[in-house]
Amino acid sequence: MAMTTRASNTTTAARVVVVIADVMAFIIGLWIVMYLLDANRANDLVNFVQDSARWLAGWSHDLFTFDEAWARVVAGYGLAAVVYLFIGHAVAGQLRRH
Template identity: 70%
Template sequence: MSPRHRNGSHQAGTVIALVADVMAAILVLWILMYLLDANSSNSFVEIVRDAARWLAGWSHDLFTFDKEWARVVAGYGLAAVVYLVIGHGVAGRVRSRH
């Protein structure tokens, strides 16, 4: 296989890992904003909250802890971990393709 093709696979793997990292970062940022009681009427906080809700739609309210903060940390945290594991797993497979 040509070095050019391998370089393209490496670049694609890097992009996939970067996208996974950004998705996880948004979710972690929302968790921090929630825990630190960020101003919910702030535009930036609204954007982060909406993006995190969209990204964690499948895991939002998955857990039924009594404390809301625990539900937020567990639901959004699970989504962040899943995106990192899957994203970096796929990136590694793409990079190692021959």
């Protein structure tokens, strides 16, 4: 009985990690799409998504120095989204194995 509960708890923890990583990557991806489509920056939703993405990708949003602004946004924010997905799913996989 204890083994079943432990397996269930690690599966639940793995799901939580995956959902958090996916939501973080979704927010960053949404900002990339909004930027590329030139969303209205005066809109509250656009501001919220931009601020959230900037916070999540604070370590990478100005990492690259391409001449084109859109390339900097796609590369910098896209890198953060990929890293969050990779790490989140890797951690979840490790939790499921134990």
